[in-house]
Amino acid sequence: MEERDLVKQAWSETGLYVSDDPKLGAFLQHFEKATLGCWSDLVQEVREHYPEYKEQLLVPIWDTGDKLLRLNVIRSLAPDRDDEAKIFQRVAQRPNTRGNDWELQALVRVAQRRGFPVE
Numbered sequence: 873m874e875e876r877d878l879v880k881q882a883w884s885e886t887g888l889y890v891s892d893d894p895k896l897g898a899f900l901q902h903f904e905k906a907t908l909g910c911w912s913d914l915v916q917e918v919r920e921h922y923p924e925y926k927e928q929l930l931v932p933i934w935d936t937g938d939k940l941l942r943l944n945v946i947r948s949l950a951p952d953r954d955d956e957a958k959i960f961q962r963v964a965q966r967p968n969t970r971g972n973d974w975e976l977q978a979l980v981r982v983a984q985r986r987g988f989p990v991e
Contacts, residue, residue, distance in 0.1 A: 875941060879903075882932035896925060915948040927959050934963045942979050951987035960988050 880903075883889060889900060899922045906914055918926055930949075933941050945963075949956040964980055 875938075875944070878936050878938055878941060879933055882936050883929070886928075886932045888928065888932070895922065896928075899925065899929075911944055911948060923955070926955060927962075930959055931963060939979075943982065946979060946983050946986065946988075949988070951983075951989075957988060 880889075883900070888896065891897065899918070902917060903914060918929065922929075930945055934945050936942075946960070949960050951957050951960075960983060964983065
């Protein structure tokens with residue numbers, strides 16, 4: 873399954889696509905129209921126009937457990953933005969129910985190299 877499909881499935885499962893929130897709906901439409909390889913553009917779009925949805929959008933992506941998607945989440949977050957550092961802290965410190973502790977540890981090491989404080 874393609875990354876985009878995994879993201880859409882994750883957001884669907886959490887109910888984002890059936891939300892009555894018109895602003896969230898506008899972002900999801902933007903996502904649907906975005907081209908492949910558009911992660912940096914989408915991240916910028918969220919920062920500029922939808923910052924209140926950051927956690928709501930990122931947590932389901934993280935929860936897929938997909939290594940590449942998690943790596944994209946880490947790469948998209950900026951450690952110098954307090955709200956994004958807090959989101960990373962919350963998702964990285966949750967118990968890993970998938971049993972791949974080594975995978976999570978590797979992702980945390982990448983985050984540390986990017987400057988995220990990991991407790």
